[in-house]
Amino acid sequence: MYVPLARKYRPKRFSEVVGQEVAVRVLRNAVKQHKLSNAYLFAGPRGTGKTTLARLLAKAVNCLRPQEGEPCGECENCLAVDRGSFPDLVEIDAASNRGIDDVRAIRDAVSYSPIKGKYKLYILDEAHMLTKEAFNALLKTLEEPPPRVLFVLCTTEYERIMPTILSRCQRLLFSKLKDSQIVQHLKNICQKEGIECEERALYLIARLSDGGMRDALSLLDQTSTYGEGRLNTDTVEEFLGILSQEKVRDFLKLLLNSQVDKAIAYLNEINQKGYNLSRFCELLEEEVMDLILYRSLQEPERVVRVEDFHRSMQSVPLSALLYLEKVLNAVRAEARSRDFLRAFELAVVKTQIIKDIVPIGELLKGLSPSPSAKEEAETTKKTDPIELLEGRLDTFTLEVLRRARHEKREDKFLFYIKEGELTQEEINRIKTLEPRIDFVVEAKAEQEGLPAFAEKLKDMFGAKVISHEQRGKGKGPPDKGS
């Protein structure tokens, strides 16, 4: 008969428990130092080791040859607990025995001494399901417990346990397991089972299990069977109809870049292939939340597994991420009134405006030039006034200015030109174009100088110059068209 991995690999010793360091240490020391509490409350998420540790406690306190608080795993009591046939270990599902009569029955049974072991141990699973009356009846027992009786109350809903009960129990909080802890555990099991696995696939399983080892193991069970002993991301994705983190992140980038067409095409493609869009949307939202936390927290490492991906998204404005989160969050509500694909598509369309979301700082920068840009412009002005007029004057005039000697006087540029090199209109026009430019017109000693200069220009600019040459001789304003 096939034994599911979760059962086959249920830790048999404290040292085999993954995580839950505090609980393990408290229990092991209590056993070692004979300082057991009469009642414990194990609270924490599903499949994180509560029942496992309760059974380990039963084993450790009844083991015939315990070592440093660890059960030996070989004596008859240890073997009986492992087999589930130890008479002094009673597991009660509070969900189906939640009434006062059930608790009274426990209370009566409790008064008998242990049959085989030193301690009789009651595990009350789903303790939050007990009725109020049952809780009250239980209180009495917890208050004055018969000697050699231990209670372990397990719950996934700590808040629902009455304060009067809480105060009579030693409370141990169980936490979700980290992805890396789950992956390591799965890796060891794959090795023992001869399952060929890709680490990325294990991470995918871990992520989907949301910190629960039982879920992780049952996913490993199913996917490795599906993959016939081989496990890679494709097998996992295919089996579960979900997409890898990598693909989710690629899609996220499409949204942040407002690549709506591509994103919608991709959605339709995966929908057609039968992938679970709702799960995809959830994974996407998780990624966005991680990015938001990464961007907003001082020490994001405490809550987010920071990867290169997060660092590479450093420049995405926080406002864009918050907007995206809101849009994705609305998909589920939208999907109530329409088909999920349509709701998702609508969200994608809404991301179109993300490219317009510019952080306010950038916006201000756009309104007035940044100091450095201003400075830069300033220096150009200082060193090269002609640059300022480029494109605004005709080539001839510019060339005259280029050849003219100029100097800086306070914040003005003084150009020395020869009489007749530029007409008065031209001078005025330049001055209105660039008020910082002024002219000193030097009287011309040799009239012949000018034709020679004009000749040179004629060589340089060809026919165009002719009109300038004429103009140079005082024939009115330039005619732009010529």
Ligand SMILES: Nc1ncnc2c1ncn2[C@@H]1O[C@H](COP(=O)(O)OP(=O)(O)OP(=O)(O)O)[C@@H](O)[C@H]1O
């Ligand atoms: N911390 C852990 N270390 C190793 N394996 C674990 C751990 N937690 C859970 N498992 C695996 O998951 C299986 C189920 O765990 P367990 O029954 O202890 O969970 P639980 O916390 O009691 O969950 P629930 O709240 O659903 O009752 C175990 O058989 C074991 O294989």
Ligand SMILES: [Mg+2]
């Ligand atoms: Mg349990």
Ligand SMILES: [Zn+2]
């Ligand atoms: Zn033993």
